[in-house]
Amino acid sequence: MTLAEENYLKAIYHLEQQFPKGVSTNALAEEMKTKASSATDMVKKLAEKDMLTHIPYQGATLSEAGRGYAVKVIRRHRLWEVFLVEKLNFSWDEVHEVAEHLEHINSDKLIDELDAFLEFPIYDPHGDPIPDKQGHFKHIEKIVLAKAEVGSTYKCVGVDDTSSKFLKYLDSNAIGLGTIMTIKHKEPFDNSIKIALEHSEMVVSQSVAKNLYLKKV
Amino acid sequence: MTLAEENYLKAIYHLEQQFPKGVSTNALAEEMKTKASSATDMVKKLAEKDMLTHIPYQGATLSEAGRGYAVKVIRRHRLWEVFLVEKLNFSWDEVHEVAEHLEHINSDKLIDELDAFLEFPIYDPHGDPIPDKQGHFKHIEKIVLAKAEVGSTYKCVGVDDTSSKFLKYLDSNAIGLGTIMTIKHKEPFDNSIKIALEHSEMVVSQSVAKNLYLKKV
DNA sequence: CTTATAATTTAGACAAAACTAAAAATATGT
DNA sequence: ACATATTTTTAGTTTTGTCTAAATTATAAG
Incomplete structure (x- = not known):
């Protein structure tokens, strides 16, 4: 290939x-x-x-072969993203471009050792699952913030939009993978949502709410 | 490029x-x-x-530009070699091929952060110097085993031949970067050399002696 | 059911980096 | 100095992945 x-x-x-x-x-x-x-x-x-x-x-x-190959490339991409963020101080909006190149280096030993070095991560820095060596994904049941229920508490587990703009917006509002939030209010007029973070409250627009994945805690 | x-x-x-x-x-x-x-x-x-x-x-x-660019690629190659050996358990005969690919990924942030992550190594796993960000090499004065003097003690600091065969030969005889050895005898007949390692003695042929770099200790 | 429009494919070209075969320039031996 | 051998360059193709322009097929509207 x-x-x-x-x-x-x-x-x-x-x-x-x-x-x-x-x-x-x-x-x-x-x-x-x-x-x-x-x-x-x-x-x-x-x-x-x-x-x-x-x-x-x-x-x-x-085909089966094609899907398998695609998953292999995705596995490489996501493992490198973890490496870049955890070991080389990249922020989650910087990793993509470099990982696009790293993902094409084809060496099983390289990827298996990298996987072990990173202690077999299951999610990449955007919350996307990393397939294992056999190509199997660990499924996570996640919901989109727009459909979260008022009063419940959630953990942020991923994003849909991975554009640098969106990720920077999240960063600047102290939202990242693992961030805990409680839904305070949903505004029917514009579908904006008021959420409470650990030390602050904020209102996010509908377009943000549709791109943030949560898991109930 | x-x-x-x-x-x-x-x-x-x-x-x-x-x-x-x-x-x-x-x-x-x-x-x-x-x-x-x-x-x-x-x-x-x-x-x-x-x-x-x-x-x-x-x-x-x-040209100056061309030499600078070549040095940049060499820096990337050697830093990745250090990473592969120190972090991903590659042996020194396995690193070259993968590093040949990694060296072409062009991201200053990637290389600078990798350099820092590895704590600014000065030599790669074969003993070759790694140029710094400005392209300057730290020079090491090394001599070839064939010219070492009988009775003196040396540290192994590099190899000339980086073929897998040669590196595996060294491995199997417990010779690596940093190995300390004392020159026992030089045989004029075939230019073979008897050396003493920490726990053993051995005789190496002329072709080996010409490919091992040492530094007096 | 016919026609307009949109999506898809084909045909022909191009640039990068390699190759083969042949021509041109340089080096060498006596 | 001259013929021969070696090295280097040129010319013409090939492959990969792209492009534009034109032709073909499918879809939708009346």
């Missing part, structure tokens, strides 16, 4: 969550920030390598 | 030690395990980018 092939597999894997019936050429091209014709070419190549099945004008679906 | 360009710069940098007047196309092609015509093409490209000066049929010499 070349670098480009790995990136396409990863993109298709992510898009499959959203489009389980098959990933369209356009969606893939948009995700990869390229043109539809390029996506077509690569899909054809990956189909020849039995990484996916492709019905022209319909969409692409990963 | 692309991956291929970085590898060529590094190769030219190494060859310049051996051929200070200019690196020939053939030598470069051999080092890169490619053909002379490919070397010519790349040298032309690097000359256009002002990474080196090239006089056709004469040879190539790195």
Whole structure:
């Protein structure tokens, strides 16, 4: 698998969550920030390598091999993110770009030893699960802040939007993975939510509330 | 700088030690395990980018910029080697291949933080000096075992040949960086040398003696 | 059911980095 | 000095992954 092939597999894997019936050429091209014709070419190549099945004008679906490979790349990516944040003082909005490169280094020993060195982490710095060596994810049942119930207390376990802007907003408001919060009030007018943190209270907008994952504690 | 360009710069940098007047196309092609015509093409490209000066049929010499870039790549390579050996339990014959990939990830923050995490190492696992952020090497005065004097005691500080075969030979004889040895006898017949380690004595051949660097203690 | 529009694929080109084969320049031996 | 051998360069292809423009297929609206 070349670098480009790995990136396409990863993109298709992510898009499959959203489009389980098959990933369209356009969606893939948009995700990869390229043109539809390029996506077509690569899909054809990956189909020849039995990484996916492709019905022209319909969409692409990963094969077992393709999905396995994508998960492997995701495992590498997320382990490196943990390393960058825990050992090299990266903040959660800085890790992505570097991890995009590190994830393509293909050495089983490297990744297995890194995994052990980090003491087999189960979640990455954004709260996303890290698949184990066999490709199995530890599932976490999480809800979105927008659907949390008033009066209950939750722990922050992840984010949906991983843009630098959003992560910096959370940082500046002392919200991170593991932060404990209680839902004080939901404002029906604009769907904003008032939450209580350890030492402060704040109101978050609906767009924030839709991108923060919580787990009841 | 692309991956291929970085590898060529590094190769030219190494060859310049051996051929200070200019690196020939053939030598470069051999080092890169490619053909002379490919070397010519790349040298032309690097000359256009002002990474080196090239006089056709004469040879190539790195510019300041080119040498600086090569040193940067070497710094990255050697820091990653330290990381792999010290943190991920790689042995010194396993590190090279993976470090060849890691060295091309271009992030100043990544390398500076890695440097700090490793506590600013000055030598890599093979005893080669690691340039600092400014590209300066800490020079070590070392001699080759073949020229050590009978009766003196030395510390092993590096190797010349970094082939897996040689490193495994050293490993299996309990010789590593930092190993203390005393020269017992030099055999004029075949230039073999008898040395005393902490708990044993052994005889090494001339070809081994020419590839082990020592420092008087 | 036909037509307009949107999505997808094909065809043809390009740049990077490699190759082969051949030409040109330099070096060497007598 | 001259013929030969070696080194280096040039010319023309190949592969990977991209692009634009054009053609094809699917979808939706009337």
